[in-house]
Amino acid sequence: xxxxxxxxxxxxxxxxxxxxxxxxxxxxxxxxxxxxxxxxxxxxxxxxxxxxxxxxxxxxxxxxxxxxxxxxxxxxxxxxxxxxxxxxxxxxxxxxxxxxxxxxxxxxxxxxxxxxxxxxxxxxxxxxxxxxxxxxxxxxxxxxxxxxxxxxxxxxxxxxxxxxxxxxxxxxxxxxxxxxxxxxxxxxxxx
Numbered sequence: 783x784x785x786x787x788x789x790x791x792x793x794x795x796x797x798x799x800x801x802x803x804x805x806x807x808x809x810x811x812x813x814x815x816x817x818x819x820x821x822x823x824x825x826x827x828x829x830x831x832x833x834x835x836x837x838x839x840x841x842x843x844x845x846x847x848x849x850x851x852x853x854x855x856x857x858x859x860x861x862x863x864x865x866x867x868x869x870x871x872x873x874x875x876x877x878x879x880x881x882x883x884x885x886x887x888x889x890x891x892x893x894x895x896x897x898x899x900x901x902x903x904x905x906x907x908x909x910x911x912x913x914x915x916x917x918x919x920x921x922x923x924x925x926x927x928x929x930x931x932x933x934x935x936x937x938x939x940x941x942x943x944x945x946x947x948x949x950x951x952x953x954x955x956x957x958x959x960x961x962x963x964x965x966x967x968x969x970x971x972x973x
Contacts, residue, residue: 786825786828786857786865787828787829787832787857787859788824788825788828788862788863788864789968790817790821790852790869790870791824792817792822792866792869792870793818793820794818794821794822794825794843795815795818795819795822797826799819800814800819800822800823800826800890801819801878802804802819802820802883802886802887802890803816803883803887804887805885806876806879807884812940813872814872816948817852817869817870817872817874820869820882820883820886821866821869821870823886823889823890824854824862824865824866824903824952824955827955827958827959827962828855828858828859828862828955830958830962831855831858831955831958831962832855834853834958834962835852835855842895843896851973852971854954855954855958858947858950858951858954858955859951861898861947861948862948862952862955864944864945864948865948865951866945866953871965878949880894881901881903881904882904882952884897885897885900885901885904885956888900889955889956889959892960892963892965892966893968894956894959894960894962894963894965894970894971894972895969895970895972896970897973898953898956899954901949901953904949905949905953918963934949956972958971960972965968
């Protein structure tokens with residue numbers, strides 16, 4: 783096991799080799815290296831996030847907003863564990879791997895708006911929202927799923943709870959990344 787915020791059996795790659803390619807490799811060796819790159823990148827982001835939280839003043843750490851920030855990091859880290867296990871086994875679904883690579887590549891190039899767009903395409907798909915949306919709360923999720931069970935353009939990725947959690951954790955890593963490594967142009971800052 784290699785140490786880090788999430789211990790993993792995937793051998794880390796040096797930071798210079800972390801940049802993922804535009805396309806997902808088809809061969810087993812290329813995929814294994816890609817999985818190592820992704821795990822190494824998320825380990826880097828989570829480690830930097832932990833360090834930045836630990837360097838805050840004690841007053842900030844003990845404040846309610848400081849505790850909430852730490853809790854968000856811990857929750858993101860814990861929710862990423864299933865993704866690491868899938869990377870270790872080489873069992874990441876094809877429909878998820880491509881968009882994750884696109885998100886990570888955009889983050890590595892500090893194109894955070896593009897990364898956020900890729901996240902939105904992955905999480906909600908390209909399906910149009912019905913006019914007059916009335917159910918927007920979390921309690922209406924099951925009712926909404928029943929209504930849209932036959933939608934073909936919808937992203938069903940978020941219907942799996944474990945997948946939803948690690949995708950939200952990727953989004954949190956994306957949000958942290960833009961503060962830790964600011965974009966070269968202000969146009970690439972997410973709102």
